[in-house]
Amino acid sequence: MPTILGQNQYGKAENRVVKITREGDTHHIKDLNVSVALSGDLDEVHYSGSNAHVLPTDTTKNTVFAFAKEHGIESAEAFGILLARHFVDSCEPIRTARIRVEEYTWDRIATSDANSRFIGADEVQHSFVRQGQETRTAQITYDGENVEVLSGLKGLTVLNSTNSEFWGYIKDRYTTLREDYDRILATEVTSVWRHNWTGAEGVRTPNWEKSYAQSKKHMLQAFAETYSLSLQQTLYQMGARAINSRPEIDEIRFSMPNKHHFKVDLEPFGMKNEAADGAVYLAADRPYGLIEATVLRDGAEARIPFDMTNL
Numbered sequence: 358m359p360t361i362l363g364q365n366q367y368g369k370a371e372n373r374v375v376k377i378t379r380e381g382d383t384h385h386i387k388d389l390n391v392s393v394a395l396s397g398d399l400d401e402v403h404y405s406g407s408n409a410h411v412l413p414t415d416t417t418k419n420t421v422f423a424f425a426k427e428h429g430i431e432s433a434e435a436f437g438i439l440l441a442r443h444f445v446d447s448c449e450p451i452r453t454a455r456i457r458v459e460e461y462t463w464d465r466i467a468t469s470d471a472n473s474r475f476i477g478a479d480e481v482q483h484s485f486v487r488q489g490q491e492t493r494t495a496q497i498t499y500d501g502e503n504v505e506v507l508s509g510l511k512g513l514t515v516l517n518s519t520n521s522e523f524w525g526y527i528k529d530r531y532t533t534l535r536e537d538y539d540r541i542l543a544t545e546v547t548s549v550w551r552h553n554w555t556g557a558e559g560v561r562t563p564n565w566e567k568s569y570a571q572s573k574k575h576m577l578q579a580f581a582e583t584y585s586l587s588l589q590q591t592l593y594q595m596g597a598r599a600i601n602s603r604p605e606i607d608e609i610r611f612s613m614p615n616k617h618h619f620k621v622d623l624e625p626f627g628m629k630n631e632a633a634d635g636a637v638y639l640a641a642d643r644p645y646g647l648i649e650a651t652v653l654r655d656g657a658e659a660r661i662p663f664d665m666t667n668l
């Protein structure tokens with residue numbers, strides 16, 4: 358035979374596992390991207406196609422989710438060690454397991470004192486904003502008469518690990534989605550807002566830095582504090598809160614992908630996976646629902662383009 362097999366490895370890459378742990382009303386989140394690569398006595402599957410030594414990549418994926426539920430995720434390292442040992446120690450042909458983990462870290466969203474439901478706590482215990490700064494955007498247009506200032510942000514990723522439901526929707530012959538009374542709500546906010554300042558003489562220029570910081574704060578707090586029956590409702594609350602709190606803003610538009618987190622079915626492994634006990638979720642990246650809408654001050658003109666994601 359003129360060829361021989363060299364180094365080889367296989368496994369399921371990029372298992373996006375999210376584990377919520379509930380401690381009363383305080384939730385903890387671990388959000389990992391886990392890639393499994395196994396190697397060992399695997400010549401035959403390459404030479405002849407015999408799968409006798411192959412632990413399916415699908416099984417390695419299931420193991421990641423089942424282990425998250427069974428053992429929790431203490432740290433990326435501890436979780437990786439647990440998995441690596443398992444594959445090698447329980448499966449004879451597998452001699453080496455390499456587990457790679459990326460961890461996405463989340464901060465808690467600070468609450469507003471004004472919201473009585475959360476008085477006493479500094480943070481909403483189930484609301485998170487992903488670490489890493491969002492990108493701030495601005496577009497200024499001047500036609501010789503009026504200045505129009507659009508400010509915005511993109512890449513602001515937020516998550517509520519409870520207080521989100523989705524039910525009561527239209528059901529037709531193609532509907533398979535189950536109604537959900539306790540789901541994760543997560544989105545990556547793109548938002549553009551229009552100031553009513555036009556540069557007219559004698560009208561005070563807004564403090565752009567303060568306006569941005571406050572607008573973002575109000576949007577985050579509305580996200581955290583809204584008991585959500587749909588992402589559409591949450592979006593509207595975020596816009597309404599920003600406009601009601603910031604007199605300089607007349608219009609705000611959002612583009613918000615629904616970053617789906619699917620509860621993993623662990624029944625085949627004899628495990629329950631209920632939100633109430635702290636569940637394990639698959640964070641799916643596509644396809645995703647895309648929810649977009651404008652919120653206006655009553656009487657204001659709608660001027661922000663519908664497709665403003667590349668402003």
Ligand SMILES: O=c1[nH]c(=O)c2[nH]c(=O)[nH]c2[nH]1
Nearest residue numbers: 523534586587588589615646
């Ligand atoms: O908040 C939601 N809004 C929807 O319109 C929708 N559609 C869907 O399948 N899931 C969701 N969630």
